[in-house]
Amino acid sequence: MLQNKIQDVFNEPGCSKNQSKSDKERKKGCTKALQPGGAAGGCAFDGAKIALQPITDVAHLVHGPIACEGNSWDNRGSKSSGSQLYRTGFTTDINELDVVYGGEKHLFKSIKEVLDKYDPSAVFVYQTCVTAMIGDDIESVCKAASQKFAKPIIPVNAPGFVGAKNLGNKLAGEALLDYVIGTEEPEYSTPYDINIIGEYNLSGELWQVKPLLDHLGIRVTCCISGDAKYHDVAQSHRARANMMVCSKSMINIARKMEERYQIPFFEGSFYGISDTTESLREITRLLIQQGAPAELHDRTEALIAREEARAWQRIAEYTHRLRGKRVLLFTGGVKSWSVVSALQEGGMEVVGTSVKKSTREDKERIKEIMGQDAHMLDDLTPREMYKMFQEARADVLLSGGRSQFAALKNKMPWVDINQERHQAYNGYEGMVNLVKQIDLALYNPMWALLRKPAPWDMGEART
Numbered sequence: 001m002l003q004n005k006i007q008d009v010f011n012e013p014g015c016s017k018n019q020s021k022s023d024k025e026r027k028k029g030c031t032k033a034l035q036p037g038g039a040a041g042g043c044a045f046d047g048a049k050i051a052l053q054p055i056t057d058v059a060h061l062v063h064g065p066i067a068c069e070g071n072s073w074d075n076r077g078s079k080s081s082g083s084q085l086y087r088t089g090f091t092t093d094i095n096e097l098d099v100v101y102g103g104e105k106h107l108f109k110s111i112k113e114v115l116d117k118y119d120p121s122a123v124f125v126y127q128t129c130v131t132a133m134i135g136d137d138i139e140s141v142c143k144a145a146s147q148k149f150a151k152p153i154i155p156v157n158a159p160g161f162v163g164a165k166n167l168g169n170k171l172a173g174e175a176l177l178d179y180v181i182g183t184e185e186p187e188y189s190t191p192y193d194i195n196i197i198g199e200y201n202l203s204g205e206l207w208q209v210k211p212l213l214d215h216l217g218i219r220v221t222c223c224i225s226g227d228a229k230y231h232d233v234a235q236s237h238r239a240r241a242n243m244m245v246c247s248k249s250m251i252n253i254a255r256k257m258e259e260r261y262q263i264p265f266f267e268g269s270f271y272g273i274s275d276t277t278e279s280l281r282e283i284t285r286l287l288i289q290q291g292a293p294a295e296l297h298d299r300t301e302a303l304i305a306r307e308e309a310r311a312w313q314r315i316a317e318y319t320h321r322l323r324g325k326r327v328l329l330f331t332g333g334v335k336s337w338s339v340v341s342a343l344q345e346g347g348m349e350v351v352g353t354s355v356k357k358s359t360r361e362d363k364e365r366i367k368e369i370m371g372q373d374a375h376m377l378d379d380l381t382p383r384e385m386y387k388m389f390q391e392a393r394a395d396v397l398l399s400g401g402r403s404q405f406a407a408l409k410n411k412m413p414w415v416d417i418n419q420e421r422h423q424a425y426n427g428y429e430g431m432v433n434l435v436k437q438i439d440l441a442l443y444n445p446m447w448a449l450l451r452k453p454a455p456w457d458m459g460e461a462r463t
């Protein structure tokens, strides 16, 4: 059953990259098989947990050895506006006897204990390598527990060994499609209802965009999965349009919701000023197409004009401090180009942007914004990055945590823009914040002290 599901996920018609492959290539999947130790980059279970853990009022119960939960607990800063239950780690912590005799009874008891102590809206049960290999049938246990306790108990069958994080994201989407979405009816719906799919509300980024939608009277009925509540996900099939934020992770949800519930979707992003504008326009277009009053269009345009002007004005306040500063952008996908205009508007020069994880369209956009001789770096090694800073070819690094040392070892500033970041960079407000954070990093007084030679290097006598 799991194999069928994986093949189904690999055969995603909504993914153009997938569709350009031969049947044989498609069967192999999108990522190479994991090597021993590969789980450090995220196994399928980890991917499934990342995708679903932001559902806040659910108990996320990991069926496996305690290390799997330790590996995946709270590894992203998804914020909640209500319940904090999602931040509590639950695991069956199986032992040798479970491995010998099977862990299904243990799992059933753990579900009961979680329900008795926390009364969550639902329990999500995650399969892991060991429990999958000993043959524990989490689907059957969840079904029996659901009937016995009259609560939704949702199996998430994505053991680590089946593949990488991205596959786990999609298998998590399949669990929602099979067991959650469409299982409840909302009290009411409006022509202004949308779902946002693939947005995890990292550092509260969803809340930077929601006020814009609120202002237009557009209701986010459900965000899958940032700041989501179980019942919202269950009722999300009544939205009029879907926006898919991170196409790589949950395209199967958007496409299958279109197939099953006739909800049209588009791929968009809230990173960067022009992308935020485009996304607002596209949401409006889809809602009008689905029956919302046409006056929504004019209100959206008025909001865009006002917010864009405000954002550019605030970014311009930093120009005199940031003019000529050279930025090395080491990230992937849409972020490899969507933040470039804001950086340029802030007076900065982008000396390179990584395109290792970018699509052909992403590369085209980079050329559009930065010109034909844009410095697209295909596979910049940490050593080369280190050299760039040593030779003073860049003033600040924007990247994820893993690359930070290339800058920090050279006593150069670094700004975290990947998933572990503590700052929110979504929408118009987010771009202003990004420019502000770069300014703070560059002008931190710590750098002057740090770069000063030590007294003993200057030949001063020690007292």
Ligand code: SF4
Pocket: 039, 043, 044, 045, 046, 064, 067, 068, 071, 127, 128, 129, 130, 159, 160, 161
């Ligand atoms: S699910 Fe498997 S690969 Fe993932 S953390 Fe657990 S043991 Fe490691």
